[in-house]
Amino acid sequence: MKFTYHVSPNIRQPLSTQRIMLELTLGILVVLGYNVGYYYFNFGLDYALHGAAMIATAVVTSIVVEVAWALFYKKNPLAYLKTSFPWVTALLYVGMMGINKPLYVIFLGSLVAIVFGKLVFGGFGQNVFNPAGVGRAFSVLTFGGFITKSVSDVVTGATPNAVMEKLGWVITDPAAVSKYLTQFNGLSGLWTGNYVGALGETNTLLILAVGVYLMLRKIIDWRVVMAFLVSLFGFATVIMLAEGMDWWYPFFFLSTGGVMFGAIFMITDPVTTPTSIPGRIIFAIGVALLTTLIRVKGNLPEGMIRSILFMNMMTPLIDRIMDGWPLKSFRKHLVAISSVALVGLLGVALTTTAIAYIPPYVAPEEKPTLGDLIKFTEVTQAGQISIVSSTQDGDVLTVIVKSDGYAVLEDEHSEDPQPNEIEIKLNTATQTIVSVKFTDFNDSRIKKNFIDHPDFLGQFEGVSYVDPEASVDVSVGATYSTESVIRAVVAAIDAALAQ
Amino acid sequence: MSLWIGPMRVHLNGHKELTSHNEIVTVKPKGEVFIPLNVSMNHRAEVLVKEGDTVVVGTKLGIGPEPFAIPIYSPVSGVVGKVIQMMHPWLKPTDHLVIKDDGKYTFARSFDPIDIETADRETLVAMMKEAGLMGCGGAGFPTFMKYKNPQGIETLIINAVECEPYITADYRTMKEFLDDLVYGTRAMLKASTAKNAIIAIKKNKHELCTKLQALLVNTPEIKIFMTPDVYPMGWERTLVYEYSKKRYDRLPSEVGFIVNNATTAVSFAQALRQGKPIGEKIVTISGDGVKHPVNVRVPFGTKVSEIIEAIGGYSAEDVHIIAGGPMMGKTITTDQFVITSYANAITVLKAQKIDPLPCMRCGRCNDTCPACLLPVRINNAEEAKDLNLIEKLRADQCIECGLCSYICPSKIDVTEGVRRAKRALQLRKK
Ligand code: SF4
Ligand code: SF4
Numbered sequence: 001m002k003f004t005y006h007v008s009p010n011i012r013q014p015l016s017t018q019r020i021m022l023e024l025t026l027g028i029l030v031v032l033g034y035n036v037g038y039y040y041f042n043f044g045l046d047y048a049l050h051g052a053a054m055i056a057t058a059v060v061t062s063i064v065v066e067v068a069w070a071l072f073y074k075k076n077p078l079a080y081l082k083t084s085f086p087w088v089t090a091l092l093y094v095g096m097m098g099i100n101k102p103l104y105v106i107f108l109g110s111l112v113a114i115v116f117g118k119l120v121f122g123g124f125g126q127n128v129f130n131p132a133g134v135g136r137a138f139s140v141l142t143f144g145g146f147i148t149k150s151v152s153d154v155v156t157g158a159t160p161n162a163v164m165e166k167l168g169w170v171i172t173d174p175a176a177v178s179k180y181l182t183q184f185n186g187l188s189g190l191w192t193g194n195y196v197g198a199l200g201e202t203n204t205l206l207i208l209a210v211g212v213y214l215m216l217r218k219i220i221d222w223r224v225v226m227a228f229l230v231s232l233f234g235f236a237t238v239i240m241l242a243e244g245m246d247w248w249y250p251f252f253f254l255s256t257g258g259v260m261f262g263a264i265f266m267i268t269d270p271v272t273t274p275t276s277i278p279g280r281i282i283f284a285i286g287v288a289l290l291t292t293l294i295r296v297k298g299n300l301p302e303g304m305i306r307s308i309l310f311m312n313m314m315t316p317l318i319d320r321i322m323d324g325w326p327l328k329s330f331r332k333h334l335v336a337i338s339s340v341a342l343v344g345l346l347g348v349a350l351t352t353t354a355i356a357y358i359p360p361y362v363a364p365e366e367k368p369t370l371g372d373l374i375k376f377t378e379v380t381q382a383g384q385i386s387i388v389s390s391t392q393d394g395d396v397l398t399v400i401v402k403s404d405g406y407a408v409l410e411d412e413h414s415e416d417p418q419p420n421e422i423e424i425k426l427n428t429a430t431q432t433i434v435s436v437k438f439t440d441f442n443d444s445r446i447k448k449n450f451i452d453h454p455d456f457l458g459q460f461e462g463v464s465y466v467d468p469e470a471s472v473d474v475s476v477g478a479t480y481s482t483e484s485v486i487r488a489v490v491a492a493i494d495a496a497l498a499q
Numbered sequence: 500m501s502l503w504i505g506p507m508r509v510h511l512n513g514h515k516e517l518t519s520h521n522e523i524v525t526v527k528p529k530g531e532v533f534i535p536l537n538v539s540m541n542h543r544a545e546v547l548v549k550e551g552d553t554v555v556v557g558t559k560l561g562i563g564p565e566p567f568a569i570p571i572y573s574p575v576s577g578v579v580g581k582v583i584q585m586m587h588p589w590l591k592p593t594d595h596l597v598i599k600d601d602g603k604y605t606f607a608r609s610f611d612p613i614d615i616e617t618a619d620r621e622t623l624v625a626m627m628k629e630a631g632l633m634g635c636g637g638a639g640f641p642t643f644m645k646y647k648n649p650q651g652i653e654t655l656i657i658n659a660v661e662c663e664p665y666i667t668a669d670y671r672t673m674k675e676f677l678d679d680l681v682y683g684t685r686a687m688l689k690a691s692t693a694k695n696a697i698i699a700i701k702k703n704k705h706e707l708c709t710k711l712q713a714l715l716v717n718t719p720e721i722k723i724f725m726t727p728d729v730y731p732m733g734w735e736r737t738l739v740y741e742y743s744k745k746r747y748d749r750l751p752s753e754v755g756f757i758v759n760n761a762t763t764a765v766s767f768a769q770a771l772r773q774g775k776p777i778g779e780k781i782v783t784i785s786g787d788g789v790k791h792p793v794n795v796r797v798p799f800g801t802k803v804s805e806i807i808e809a810i811g812g813y814s815a816e817d818v819h820i821i822a823g824g825p826m827m828g829k830t831i832t833t834d835q836f837v838i839t840s841y842a843n844a845i846t847v848l849k850a851q852k853i854d855p856l857p858c859m860r861c862g863r864c865n866d867t868c869p870a871c872l873l874p875v876r877i878n879n880a881e882e883a884k885d886l887n888l889i890e891k892l893r894a895d896q897c898i899e900c901g902l903c904s905y906i907c908p909s910k911i912d913v914t915e916g917v918r919r920a921k922r923a924l925q926l927r928k929k
Contacts, residue, residue: 002817003833004850007915009826009901010819011511011664011848017856017908083856125857221862270861275875277505277866319876325893326504327746327871 062090092132095200211264405484505866532800538563574798588822608774630770653755663824683764788847864903
């Protein structure tokens with residue numbers, strides 16, 4: 001018989017760190033898996049494969065690095081892995097990387113995340129900074145230029161925050177708001193991640209659902225998530241009120257830039273956040289505040305990771321401040337948290353008044369680029385012309401002409417091509433052109449603004465129609481449309497001369 | 500509150516079904532009992548009998564020094580033997596007085612019964628002392644001390660919560676002696692000067708509650724208070740807070756409460772009614788380390804090895820044998836120790852090897868500590884040997900409930916670290 005000694009207590013709860021890491025891993029995999037599927041169904045197999053390859057690269061790198069580390073320090077690599085969970089870091093890191101990143105970027109990022117984010121501090125439980133955040137920051141700093149380029153045929157548009165950055169984080173004009181939102185399929189598109197972006201960050205709703213599950217399972221602390229989301233919403237609401245925007249703004253604020261991914265997976269990382277509940281709440285409010293300020297004041301799209309890394313640095317300090325007997329420090333903690341929140345609200349309110357100097361956004365106009373001269377007499381393309389109407393009013397003759405353009409003459413894909421309809425006004429007394437304008441533009445494959453634009457049509461004004469050298473400059477990339485207009489004008493001139 | 504500092508309690512799997520309904524087994528010592536002579540951690544009783552004396556059940560064997568002047572009575576009849584050293588559940592080798600049991604259990608009253616209707620308060624308190632009543636918390640605090648000078652006491656709380664897993668001894672004792680429970684409660688109520696009393700029972704004990712309710716119809720001043728099934732509901736502070744939402748600094752009397760264990764009330768009633776001090780005990784022997792978990796009825800002083808043999812033995816070769824429950828009870832490296840007069844359980848668990856992981860600073864220990872401490876911070880401070888910080892973190896307030904270790908997902912012995920810190924603090928104070 002053996003009576004083994006062990007200090008009390010001698011029963012343990014079923015939940016173990018291994019279990020926590022397993023469920024966390026599955027949670028992240030659900031999010032990443034969904035996105036790989038999203039790319040497959042919306043952009044094709046190449047995108048999906050590239051996403052999967054990114055995930056594999058990160059995970060394999062992290063494991064290989066830790067095995068090497070364990071071997072170097074003469075530890076059993078398998079046992080080391082089992083208590084170190086490198087793949088969690090790898091999955092989080094790759095979740096924050098855009099689908100268009102080359103694999104070597106992912107490889108280097110994971111390497112840095114594991115080695116400099118974690119191992120140099122002494123491994124699991126010892127690190128100061130969120131290792132995935134370190135990897136991500138490294139990738140942005142080193143490959144910042146690369147990161148917006150595309151890999152082979154993987155092309156991406158700008159992320160919602162990158163666009164918002166150009167807009168100065170404030171849009172009040174309803175038309176501009178709707179233009180902004182429609183780019184990303186509306187607010188619901190932002191919340192469901194219906195746009196191209198980071199591999200794990202886009203589908204806010206899905207991440208939230210996974211998060212709710214993890215919170216119910218007590219894998220992550222709901223207080224941290226709540227404190228963060230509520231304060232971020234609060235700060236965004238302050239900006240909204242200060243700038244006279246609408247309720248779409250706070251909801252937009254919560255849905256982009258990896259905010260939800262960070263809320264569920266990053267700021268709940270136990271190792272790099274404070275250990276007491278009030279401490280964690282202050283941490284969460286801090287991240288929300290910094291994220292807001294970096295966005296609107298620093299005018300950068302990347303608020304979240306910077307804020308997390310900064311607050312990671314504050315964690316030992318917060319823990320120090322919270323040391324004591326919480327039962328007796330209830331008041332102190334309440335005061336601390338409320339003042340952080342209040343200072344945050346005030347700070348945001350004050351800085352937002354300062355952000356208004358950025359002029360409201362005007363979408364860059366699509367203008368015709370004018371090229372070589374085309375003389376009226378040198379029009380090469382033939383096409384049907386029909387005069388719809390012709391009315392004389394004093395000296396001014398108004399002729400409406402149907403003229404075949406690109407749609408009829410060249411566009412094979414157009415199902416029911418229609419000619420353009422153009423109204424030409426001529427002054428029969430001075431024999432000059434008064435104005436040319438479209439009454440019906442049908443060359444829809446041609447950018448309408450290339451032709452139906454004063455820069456192009458204005459050229460006709462005042463041109464003498466008896467001058468044999470009469471000419472206009474061609475709109476580059478829209479030769480067929482240019483010539484359809486010229487033919488219509490010539491037809492109108494003929495009609496005037498025939499009178 | 501719990502939003503802020505965590506729930507400060509946890510529901511545990513009680514495993515109570517192992518022993519709550521099967522029959523109580525009577526176990527007789529094999530010829531000898533061993534009476535521990537310590538009355539507190541540092542006080543030894545003076546022996547009043549000589550080797551060779553004949554004693555009966557109820558003979559006074561010894562008495563402790565003031566202020567722990569608690570008498571010790573013989574649980575068996577027979578002949579006094581030598582004083583020998585044995586292991587004690589407080590993990591110290593201790594002097595034990597050997598009594599050769601004649602197996603007859605001849606009983607002579609140790610004191611005269613008292614009628615609580617006519618007796619005054621002082622007589623009742625004197626009886627508590629005379630009957631040798633002790634609190635069931637490990638330290639063996641004499642019960643009468645709480646009643647010596649009651650001031651501003653509003654409510655007497657009879658603690659029948661029994662929140663440690665596996666243990667059902669209190670429950671079975673109450674069921675067996677429900678009458679005595681009520682009688683003892685009335686006596687304590689009178690001695691306490693409180694206006695009313697509550698008997699706190701976990702809300703899943705329906706049957707017991709119904710029976711108790713029926714007995715209490717004529718005593719409106721005693722009420723049943725149902726508590727949630729969480730740990731450590733049976734701790735005075737948690738219980739007082741649950742009932743009154745009040746917190747206190749050192750003693751429950753500060754906010755108008757006296758808290759006593761239900762079995763103490765039963766023992767008190769038996770002393771008052773029959774002139775009988777504590778002799779026989781109902782003790783839970785449970786856990787996955789014994790073949791047949793059961794409640795046993797034994798004279799205190801019986802060796803644990805004999806009891807376990809009598810109920811069918813161990814179920815594994817390597818076990819943790821714990822005096823008390825698995826949360827607060829201490830493992831002992833031998834089964835050659837005895838059931839004390841204030842013991843209520845022996846828990847035997849199959850030994851398990853636990854491989855702790857590094858602390859991931861998750862703060863779960865902080866969130867659940869019923870004393871609202873920050874165990875992980877105390878552990879860090881202990882590692883750094885930063886005594887000032889330990890003091891600031893109030894390690895002295897730890898009740899060693901074990902929840903911080905229990906909850907730790909990395910399976911670290913957090914409680915042990917806090918214990919070390921607490922001890923370091925005590926050493927410095929000296
Ligand atoms: S053992 Fe002490 S520190 Fe740990 S939970 Fe219990 S009271 Fe708190
Ligand atoms: S519960 Fe365990 S892992 Fe979590 S902070 Fe406490 S000691 Fe560390």
